[in-house]
Amino acid sequence: DAGVTQSPTHLIKTRGQQVTLRCSPISGHKSVSWYQQVLGQGPQFIFQYYEKEERGRGNFPDRFSARQFPNYSSELNVNALLLGDSALYLCASSLGRQNTEAFFGQGTRLTVV
Amino acid sequence: SQQGEEDPQALSIQEGENATMNCSYKTSINNLQWYRQNSGRGLVHLILIRSNEREKHSGRLRVTLDTSKKSSSLLITASRAADTASYFCATDPSGNTPLVFGKGTRLSVIA
Numbered sequence: 292d293a294g295v296t297q298s299p300t301h302l303i304k305t306r307g308q309q310v311t312l313r314c315s316p317i318s319g320h321k322s323v324s325w326y327q328q329v330l331g332q333g334p335q336f337i338f339q340y341y342e343k344e345e346r347g348r349g350n351f352p353d354r355f356s357a358r359q360f361p362n363y364s365s366e367l368n369v370n371a372l373l374l375g376d377s378a379l380y381l382c383a384s385s386l387g388r389q390n391t392e393a394f395f396g397q398g399t400r401l402t403v404v
Numbered sequence: 405s406q407q408g409e410e411d412p413q414a415l416s417i418q419e420g421e422n423a424t425m426n427c428s429y430k431t432s433i434n435n436l437q438w439y440r441q442n443s444g445r446g447l448v449h450l451i452l453i454r455s456n457e458r459e460k461h462s463g464r465l466r467v468t469l470d471t472s473k474k475s476s477s478l479l480i481t482a483s484r485a486a487d488t489a490s491y492f493c494a495t496d497p498s499g500n501t502p503l504v505f506g507k508g509t510r511l512s513v514i515a
Contacts, residue, residue, distance in 0.1 A: 324502060324503075326505075330444075332508075333492050333494075333506050333507045333508050334492075334505045392437075392449045392452060393503065395439075395447040395448070398444075398445055
């Protein structure tokens with residue numbers, strides 16, 4: 292079975308631009324969460340979607356948005372990019388909404404210049 | 405904000421030695437999980453311990469949980485060079501809220 296897949300793996304954007312990151316969860320998993328990991332820090336929670344509805348949102352500005360599609364894949368959008376948005380963006384899927392074991396993708400490395 | 409704090413921030417040991425990492429957290433939890441991350445890529449789930457458990461084993465891993473002290477430890481026995489990675493604890497406050505990760509411990513195992 293394929294694990295969690297994220298695309299693209301690397302991305303370079305200019306300040307002020309917009310970016311869309313994509314995530315495909317493990318087949319059968321209905322919950323997708325997004326995390327931002329700045330170098331040297333642990334992952335910070337951005338969003339959780341379960342059954343296509345937003346179930347949680349972290350302390351991030353409205354420039355960050357996400358959605359989950361009927362096939363449970365997800366997109367994370369970031370508008371008006373700032374230098375501080377440079378980070379590794381991680382997607383995690385899990386079977387249900389409860390926090391048991393989360394399966395992470397390899398992440399998207401976003402660099403804002 | 406990050407609830408968990410791992411200690412030490414970095415640890416360097418020889419192959420074959422045991423590695424112990426600690427995690428302290430601030431609020432009550434439903435469960436606590438440990439993850440490994442290689443070279444800044446995806447995280448891999450290692451073990452989950454529930455709030456009513458005190459100790460759990462998985463292969464060379466041993467995790468303890470002391471809810472009265474709000475702390476957990478991860479012991480890796482007979483370490484190998486392949487164990488070189490960053491290790492994070494993640495707390496689940498209620499079962500329906502997002503996992504809260506610490507800053508991690510960077511483990512280097514020298515062959």
